[in-house]
Amino acid sequence: MTRSPAATAAAPVLDLTLSGGELTAQLVDVPSVSGDERVLADAVEAALRALPHLTVDRDGDAVVARTNLGRAERIVLAGHLDTVPIADNLPSRVDGDLLYGCGTSDMKAGVAVQLRIAATVADPNRDLTFVFYDCEEVEAPRNGLGRLARNHPDWLAADFAVLMEPSNAQVEGGCQGTMRATVSTGGHRAHSARSWLGDNAIHKAAPILQRLADYTPRLVEIDGLEYHEGLNAVRIEGGVAGNVIPDACAVTVNFRFAPDRDQAEAEAHVREVFAGYDVAVTDSAPGALPGLAHPAAAAFIAATATTPQAKFGWTDVARFSALGVPAVNYGPGDPNLAHTREEHCSLSAVTECEKRIRDWLQG
């Protein structure tokens, strides 16, 4: 068996005295594709253990560091160490204010901000928990934050969490839930030359599609953010053969629901919309309330000087929400560049983001 170079390489020494942008470049130059984060996790752990004001824990390739100052509130700053596969875009390179390379935007710029705050804010006004985790870019069961939530929920306990995913330094509050369900019709097969002997299941799906076409999604305001629900067919299947009246038709719908509904309420709504039809829920994930009414969140919004937006897509903030921790996305990268060959981030944005966070935690 040959091991990949990354699996056997010694961890580089991270220099937390560098600027946020320089530190981002150092992080980017340690490859950490999902499942191969060990070297980078070792480097992060070593850098954090060198900071005397933090205690450090590790679970697999997730590293958690915290202050223990007895403050009234505790804040989580979280980020994932992994990247999507390298697309011939390493090592990093600088062009003016831009740093190019795999993981620059998603999300080693955010990780650099975490590390810089860890290194430079030894006496924060709120206790801090720094969470660095693995396998965010792959299937949900492997997600390192999910593993921490199962193995060590106490490590994640806090009053408010900031997930430093790329958001162009805009605060994106909470996230919508998602549910998929199959809405089905049945019938009886017959030869299509004698169709009156059968019962066509595809024809009976007409009202299902009409209800979807007529559906008016809710716009919901929560903590000043406007969420936009959606109920859509994402697949339809029916048919046996070109000369057979079909006896089954299935419409797969995806319901994206605002975080004022939980999964049970979302399912009840879907069943109500499709009353009279067989409805089977196939998968779902809860949304996350933005929690912007919490004093720590309000102070954070003020420090970032941004207007928070609702997050429509599902993100890992929902894992914090499931633990009772309100959470938002806020990070220096550009989400539209994530996973692209041309991925890059603005060096000055890293510095600015770091400054906003520091002001909040030292104000």
Add this chain to the structure above:
Amino acid sequence: MTRSPAATAAAPVLDLTLSGGELTAQLVDVPSVSGDERVLADAVEAALRALPHLTVDRDGDAVVARTNLGRAERIVLAGHLDTVPIADNLPSRVDGDLLYGCGTSDMKAGVAVQLRIAATVADPNRDLTFVFYDCEEVEAPRNGLGRLARNHPDWLAADFAVLMEPSNAQVEGGCQGTMRATVSTGGHRAHSARSWLGDNAIHKAAPILQRLADYTPRLVEIDGLEYHEGLNAVRIEGGVAGNVIPDACAVTVNFRFAPDRDQAEAEAHVREVFAGYDVAVTDSAPGALPGLAHPAAAAFIAATATTPQAKFGWTDVARFSALGVPAVNYGPGDPNLAHTREEHCSLSAVTECEKRIRDWLQG
């Protein structure tokens, strides 16, 4: 290369002095799965060439024999030599009045009637053409009757044709046409978390299904037979992924149309029903008029002493109709037993069918 036993076996000698039932058993015991009819075709050809009142032609494994008596009318008696694959149901066996085995009902009982008429009616009141062909049970381009129609349409020229497919000795007149078309909708993809940025093609298919559900098919009387049309969805497909608003949906419909419409009229009707949608015809086959008003047909109906029924499913009678020859299905077998492991035919039905045909041609 090894050849199958059937491909190298010598042709058995058919004894046309046997009863229709005994001759059926002899035919059944010469395996002739589609594509492997040569031995049986050789035997049929040899038996026919022994009859001095017939001239005999051959094209591949199709054999055509005819009288040339200068009669005012010419009649075709047609049947296929091939069977579906053997299902551990050869050789044949007799149980009382029933003969069991692959091809008994579909349609060596009918072929036995053809051969018995060929052997015993040397001076018919109408000129006769006996058509025995290959590959009826497989895909249309291989059909031996279709090949004869392309290569030797003059061999099939006649005033009326009887296709001796199993019909429980009921006359089934003409057949309906069939057309398949795809009715499509389009849209724009978007992430389902931001569904309002997309345009859902599946939702837009609702009116297509509703028009199908609301469709009232025509009942059409032709030559005293009632045809029953049908327009049905036989397949529906749409969807990209579980989190994507779909940009395409396609409904495949099958239109079974009475033989008073030709294919162009059938297509115009389908396009009218789905006005406003993209309609693409993918395949079609014309129907066949029953032609029962022709004097030869009227005499045939009288001789069989049956009440003709409309044929809804598409059959090879349409190939005669396309050549301008009215055609009906009439044979001793039971169509419901065709292609089953328990396939069998009634020996007395073979005798009765042979007698009806002989009475018609000697009356």
